[in-house]
Amino acid sequence: MIEGHGDDLYRYGGKVKYNFSTNIVSDMDHRKLTGYLSTVMSSIGSYPEPAPFSLEKMIAKKIDVEPENVVVTNGATDAMYRIAHIKSGKRAAIRIPTFREYQDACVAYGHEIAFFNDIDNVPVADSVWLCNPNNPTGEVLDKCEILHLSNNRDSTWLIVDQAYADYTQLPVITPAEAVESGNVILLSSLTKRFAIPGLRIGYLVAPREIAAEIRSAGMPWAVNSLAIEAGKYLLGHEADYHIDAETLHAEALRIAEEFRKSGINCEPTDCNFILCRLSGRKASDLKKYLVENHEILIRDASNFEGLDESYFRVAAQTAEQNDLLIKAIGKWMRI
């Protein structure tokens, strides 16, 4: 899906000041990173590694698996399309509502798709797609349930997208667990961990044979030189990129509570973002109002499979920004 995702900030030029439409914190200080990138600019004059082996090696060391278990991709989206390609024409089961690209990748490669919601009742399929924490609901599944599913379906690829893992305090699948599982593919995103969605760097961790298959399904030079350099830098400077999952979650709960007071229905969340539902009004109207009157961007969530035009999603930012959001939406609810 080219149109219809969150963080469509690019559409609004200078009109938006407060971006709640992306599930990423917006107040990271990138000055050291960009300073570093300025010193490695000469890398644009040569081809990048055809596959980012050196970055894969560094990530493997960091998360304590073998380099053979790690595949760096052009954002996590690239991983989704490679997996869908490998499983072309087969059966996919996707837990909804969720990030749209699993479905789009599966459609692009002619999968027979079954949607489901109940983790205890997963359709038989060649690939099962879970998002955990789940976008857009913020729900984190009990990790034992995921490992149980993995055990019971050993010929199924179980794709667990943990792009938002750093935004929850609940336990998620570890790289070692994915490697040992035999069938779990863990998707991770430097984009979300370091708040650098412009750079496009994701990676996956999987058992060796699966990782090898996904690596060969990629095209050469899929990740550009500056993204590779940024990835290497960031791995060495994780401490500078602290995500305060506890505070962000508390802020998300506070926003939800305030929204409920205004008459908005909010799903329970285990991380920094909340799925919200209006009664008898359209999320697209609220989005338009907020951009035009409050320089605020939210995610119209109506195009998630299983949702309708009443849904929107917001991600907690700083307390001050969240106050502005609560106030602005409260105002619209009284119109």
Place this chain on the structure above:
Amino acid sequence: MIEGHGDDLYRYGGKVKYNFSTNIVSDMDHRKLTGYLSTVMSSIGSYPEPAPFSLEKMIAKKIDVEPENVVVTNGATDAMYRIAHIKSGKRAAIRIPTFREYQDACVAYGHEIAFFNDIDNVPVADSVWLCNPNNPTGEVLDKCEILHLSNNRDSTWLIVDQAYADYTQLPVITPAEAVESGNVILLSSLTKRFAIPGLRIGYLVAPREIAAEIRSAGMPWAVNSLAIEAGKYLLGHEADYHIDAETLHAEALRIAEEFRKSGINCEPTDCNFILCRLSGRKASDLKKYLVENHEILIRDASNFEGLDESYFRVAAQTAEQNDLLIKAIGKWMRI
């Protein structure tokens, strides 16, 4: 193909000083571009446009076609894989020897591949792939022959990879001709035009319906923010990036002449690079010798379909660098 391409500079750390292995000039001055990129670094903090519409619009204006005719891709390689995906399982005809990724993309999508050499005798196929100027031979086809082929095969997609168009003085297919053709897809590469292979920006020009199909075959955010920014900057500063095709071609001819004196067979070329053949010796041995003794990198061309271990490729650089190459190779030939 992940391993085996040219410009494998990344393998050699600081060991290589003179890079003849890529068909790109290596003496471009990127200081203004990198200075500009330093000023737009904040773009890494937001998602790029899901498809680079604004850059497509600028390119369209520059080459005088409609934005609907232009698709910007993650390097030209991305375009090849999208096209192969659309034509999954169909018949492809590839003129060889040539750039390996046409074949690899077609294999990845289960094409039935016919290789050919004679442009007057092209196998019947759903997609025909030509490289013009051709990598690795440097040959430029008569453009009337290409247009004639396009006319005679109106239900065939004719992919013409003109990545090296700026490195020849001979006429090539124009964007307008591709748009009017009904079936020609012209691949272009900002990588080669501006000598920025690290950044990964390519684009294609095609009739509207074909371009739309290729655009939807891509995943969102395939091109990263800095690559998009660089593309926009470069379109406005073409004059700073002069490629002296005449001099480079003359240098290539001079290298070929000197090589022949040393007993190396060289194909005729219409641009800046030359395909060379050793008698009874291996290109891989020559490559190893040059890295270890002369800090020089060449392209072992043995893995091009139709070639064998005696072939290598070099691209002309500055006259001084070319002198070093001629001398070093002459020395090895006398060992």
